[in-house]
Amino acid sequence: DGGITQSPKYLFRKEGQNVTLSCEQNLNHDAMYWYRQDPGQGLRLIYYSQIVNDFQKGDIAEGYSVSREKKESFPLTVTSAQKNPTAFYLCASSMGGSLNEQFFGPGTRLTVL
Amino acid sequence: QKEVEQDPGPLSVPEGAIVSLNCTYSNSAFQYFMWYRQYSRKGPELLMYTYSSGNKEDGRFTAQVDKSSKYISLFIRDSQPSDSATYLCAMEGSASKIIFGSGTRLSIRP
Numbered sequence: 374d375g376g377i378t379q380s381p382k383y384l385f386r387k388e389g390q391n392v393t394l395s396c397e398q399n400l401n402h403d404a405m406y407w408y409r410q411d412p413g414q415g416l417r418l419i420y421y422s423q424i425v426n427d428f429q430k431g432d433i434a435e436g437y438s439v440s441r442e443k444k445e446s447f448p449l450t451v452t453s454a455q456k457n458p459t460a461f462y463l464c465a466s467s468m469g470g471s472l473n474e475q476f477f478g479p480g481t482r483l484t485v486l
Numbered sequence: 487q488k489e490v491e492q493d494p495g496p497l498s499v500p501e502g503a504i505v506s507l508n509c510t511y512s513n514s515a516f517q518y519f520m521w522y523r524q525y526s527r528k529g530p531e532l533l534m535y536t537y538s539s540g541n542k543e544d545g546r547f548t549a550q551v552d553k554s555s556k557y558i559s560l561f562i563r564d565s566q567p568s569d570s571a572t573y574l575c576a577m578e579g580s581a582s583k584i585i586f587g588s589g590t591r592l593s594i595r596p
């Protein structure tokens with residue numbers, strides 16, 4: 374089965390702790406993305422990567438970090454510097470290029486207590 | 487002003503009704519327009535995409551783009567309770583980025 378997996382589905386952390394969200398794809402896509410979704414605000418881009426070992430900040434990168442060491446994997450770390458980390462996090466991938474159909478994973482709901 | 491504006495709803499209609507969902511945008515350079523459907527607590531899934539002005543039909547769904555007015559629509563005919571979801575419009579921005587609307591929550595009453 375080809376697709377994008379995100380784990381875990383639900384994650385609870387104490388304030389001040391860093392946490393890493395996993396995203397894996399077996400679609401052989403070059404580009405991968407991380408979005409944050411809050412109620413009534415749609416999807417906001419955190420980071421994206423168009424190729425291995427390269428990534429760019431999105432619109433709300435502060436307090437987050439990523440790595441892209443493998444084509445299949447694009448983990449997101451939510452650091453203690455992120456002031457409001459509780460949200461629904463979505464990972465997506467696409468073939469890249471100008472026509473950009475993005476396919477999404479099932480999401481991780483992070484709650485910081 | 488946001489690049490893409492979408493009425494958040496919620497929109498509630500009876501089963502069988504025709505649903506019209508709309509977005510406006512400000513950047514005339516947008517060329518590629520998409521509609522995503524998102525069920526509660528799930529990731530969005532691509533429903534339809536268009537690359538030009540005019541209509542595109544797929545079963546009960548029709549996507550319409552009016553570039554002169556910077557306005558896109560998604561019509562759902564013979565709506566079903568299973569169509570209840572949040573619908574997000576999206577447009578291709580720069581550097582392979584997609585700009586999403588905030589989503590319209592739709593509920594189809596049996």
